[in-house]
Amino acid sequence: MGKIEKANEEAVKKILEAKPVAIGVKKAKDVIPGMKERMLLHAGPPIEWKRMSGPTRGAVIGATIFEGWADKEAGAVKLAERGEIEFAPCHDHDAVGPMAGVISPSMSVYIVENQTHGNKAYCNFNEGLGKVLRYGAYSDEVIENLKWMEKEMSPLLTEVFKRSGPIDLKEIISKALHMGDECHCRNVATSLLFLKTMTPHVIETGFDGEIISRVMKFMGDNVLTFLNLLMPACKAMLDAGHGIEYSTIVTALTRNGTDFGIRVSGLPGQWFTAPAPTPETLFFPGFKKGDEGRDIGDSAIAETMGLGGFASANSPAVVQVVGGTPQDAANYSREMREITVTKHTSFTMPFMNFEGTPLGIDIRKVVETGILPFINTGVAHKDPGVGGVGFGLVRAPMDCFKKALKAFAEKYG
Amino acid sequence: MTVELLRKPKIINVGTRNFHDSLIAQGADSVHVDWKPPAGGDQEMIKLLDKLDKL
Numbered sequence: 001m002g003k004i005e006k007a008n009e010e011a012v013k014k015i016l017e018a019k020p021v022a023i024g025v026k027k028a029k030d031v032i033p034g035m036k037e038r039m040l041l042h043a044g045p046p047i048e049w050k051r052m053s054g055p056t057r058g059a060v061i062g063a064t065i066f067e068g069w070a071d072k073e074a075g076a077v078k079l080a081e082r083g084e085i086e087f088a089p090c091h092d093h094d095a096v097g098p099m100a101g102v103i104s105p106s107m108s109v110y111i112v113e114n115q116t117h118g119n120k121a122y123c124n125f126n127e128g129l130g131k132v133l134r135y136g137a138y139s140d141e142v143i144e145n146l147k148w149m150e151k152e153m154s155p156l157l158t159e160v161f162k163r164s165g166p167i168d169l170k171e172i173i174s175k176a177l178h179m180g181d182e183c184h185c186r187n188v189a190t191s192l193l194f195l196k197t198m199t200p201h202v203i204e205t206g207f208d209g210e211i212i213s214r215v216m217k218f219m220g221d222n223v224l225t226f227l228n229l230l231m232p233a234c235k236a237m238l239d240a241g242h243g244i245e246y247s248t249i250v251t252a253l254t255r256n257g258t259d260f261g262i263r264v265s266g267l268p269g270q271w272f273t274a275p276a277p278t279p280e281t282l283f284f285p286g287f288k289k290g291d292e293g294r295d296i297g298d299s300a301i302a303e304t305m306g307l308g309g310f311a312s313a314n315s316p317a318v319v320q321v322v323g324g325t326p327q328d329a330a331n332y333s334r335e336m337r338e339i340t341v342t343k344h345t346s347f348t349m350p351f352m353n354f355e356g357t358p359l360g361i362d363i364r365k366v367v368e369t370g371i372l373p374f375i376n377t378g379v380a381h382k383d384p385g386v387g388g389v390g391f392g393l394v395r396a397p398m399d400c401f402k403k404a405l406k407a408f409a410e411k412y413g
Numbered sequence: 414m415t416v417e418l419l420r421k422p423k424i425i426n427v428g429t430r431n432f433h434d435s436l437i438a439q440g441a442d443s444v445h446v447d448w449k450p451p452a453g454g455d456q457e458m459i460k461l462l463d464k465l466d467k468l
Binding site for chain 1: 431449451452453458461462464465466467468
């Protein structure tokens with residue numbers, strides 16, 4: 001066995017052994033490594049204000065108002081233009097954020113721990129669909145909702161985790177894959193299973209009934225509640241396989257609405273980027289072709305982990321959004337086998353005779369076959385301040401993989 | 414045998430799908446194999462892949 005095969009085997013072994021559990025909720029500034037007072041984390045590879053996409057700019061404006069650094073849009077823009085806000089990718093701080101993925105210091109974040117290897121990952125709370133910060137909206141109602149989450153949802157969840165102990169996220173994901181979720185665009189079963197696990201502990205907190213009712217209704221009505229736990233769970237598992245010499249395994253696929261970026265296990269500390277593509281989109285009522293922004297969000301960490309588009313066979317309904325059939329859904333999962341090195345041992349697809357989801361994207365296989373990772377995704381409006389416009393399907397751009405292959409050959413070849 | 418083949422040819426089409434589609438349109442029995450040259454024929458990438466294969 002060659003050095004690369006050996007390294008890849010070790011990387012996926014660690015990823016498979018990882019056991020992510022949710023252990024609590026804290027303010028980002030208190031737990032995220034390297035988080036600073038005037039710092040905003042964002043999805044995707046590094047990017048400066050000048051090149052930020054509309055939705056990322058919108059989320060930066062909203063987070064700046066939420067933090068009280070400015071009270072209006074104009075003030076927030078000035079701060080960003082003057083370089084008075086430090087920007088950094090979530091991924092470089094052990095975190096992940098869906099869509100624009102902006103995490104500010106005062107936001108509460110879920111803490112996920114990989115019990116096998118001890119590493120942690122963080123993600124803020126999911127705000128629901130439509131006019132929300134992560135899709136670039138920053139109206140008064142968006143800011144009010146974020147403040148309510150801090151005032152009522154965060155304290156309740158903090159107490160819930162104290163009573164529940166570590167909540168096994170891998171188990172929830174495994175079960176939900178047999179309940180129609182692909183665990184990226186469809187997180188119906190994961191969210192319900194999480195709420196089911198939480199419920200007795202919610203009651204034990206003794207919190208005011210009206211607060212409990214508001215929080216449970218908010219989380220129950222939101223079919224993506226679990227996405228913000230799924231993402232750090234995937235991050236915690238994949239980070240276990242990151243930084244292994246000679247490994248060509250991709251440990252993050254991610255986008256900031258301007259660039260698409262990948263991280264590779266054997267090339268830690270480096271980003272390989274290309275222009276972010278535009279997803280093929282099914283629009284929410286009121287939106288049309290041309291409204292959509294380019295691909296955005298850290299949520300493709302799901303595909304990196306063999307979920308989402310890679311587990312399409314489990315959720316034909318997701319492929320149907322762009323007119324696909326159950327057979328197309330299965331074909332996407334089959335196709336992803338061609339660019340991965342193994343199959344997951346816990347995440348399986350009933351429709352594929354309980355075969356494991358394709359795991360361990362190998363940059364060599366992507367370049368050699370020309371098959372690009374297939375991603376299910378939310379789609380934001382191209383302009384700041386609007387919000388979500390639909391769901392879509394997209395492929396990662398080849399240039400990221402070619403650049404990574406070149407860098408890999410320079411380092412190890 | 415040769416006559417049989419001419420009467421009803423069995424065709425495996427490799428690579429360009431247009432040939433397969435034309436055959437099907439004319440009622441022929443063709444199977445398409447979706448083959449592409451490695452790395453889409455990109456010589457630089459092929460060299461790098463070969464180099465890494467030896468590690």
